[in-house]
Amino acid sequence: MVATTVLPHGELRVVDYRCDAGPHSTPFVEVHPGHSLSFVRCGSFGYRTRGKHYELVAGAVLVGYPGDEFMCTHEHHACGDECLSIQFTPALLEGCGGAAGRWLSAAVPPLPELMVLGELAQACASGASEVGLDEAALLFVQRFAELASA
Numbered sequence: 001m002v003a004t005t006v007l008p009h010g011e012l013r014v015v016d017y018r019c020d021a022g023p024h025s026t027p028f029v030e031v032h033p034g035h036s037l038s039f040v041r042c043g044s045f046g047y048r049t050r051g052k053h054y055e056l057v058a059g060a061v062l063v064g065y066p067g068d069e070f071m072c073t074h075e076h077h078a079c080g081d082e083c084l085s086i087q088f089t090p091a092l093l094e095g096c097g098g099a100a101g102r103w104l105s106a107a108v109p110p111l112p113e114l115m116v117l118g119e120l121a122q123a124c125a126s127g128a129s130e131v132g133l134d135e136a137a138l139l140f141v142q143r144f145a146e147l148a149s150a
Helices: 090-095 112-125 133-149
Strands: 002-008 012-019 029-031 035-049 052-057 061-064 069-073 081-088
Touching: 002 133, 012 035, 012 112, 012 133, 035 112, 035 133, 061 081, 081 112, 081 133, 090 133, 112 133
Parallel strands: none
Antiparallel strands: 002 012, 012 081, 029 069, 035 052, 035 061, 035 069, 035 081
């Protein structure tokens, strides 16, 4: 997997993940270092955490909690995947009007209101938008917090 940090701020980081794993790759346990929302840009993969299994496709959001162990699988997915991961501190999240402790799921299926903001963040990360990546990332986190807290 290739991970490129595209926004290296202290309270807010954005990392571009590109994975080329397939059905013959051996999955391994990883740990989320902090809070994160990862927008699946393309491809698909399985995500196992907290005793549950999710199938993530383009437009879905993977929710990372600090210290949670997880495993990504590619049993049925031969093409790899790409995610834009927005990583943030609890203090930043509180400033966006949310609290990660209230989020019950570790994955969210594609929702139009999040997909639009995820695509905006991706356009910013690739230089195809004049909007600041930090602004787009904060909009994404804030909208997710609103939806998840409702």
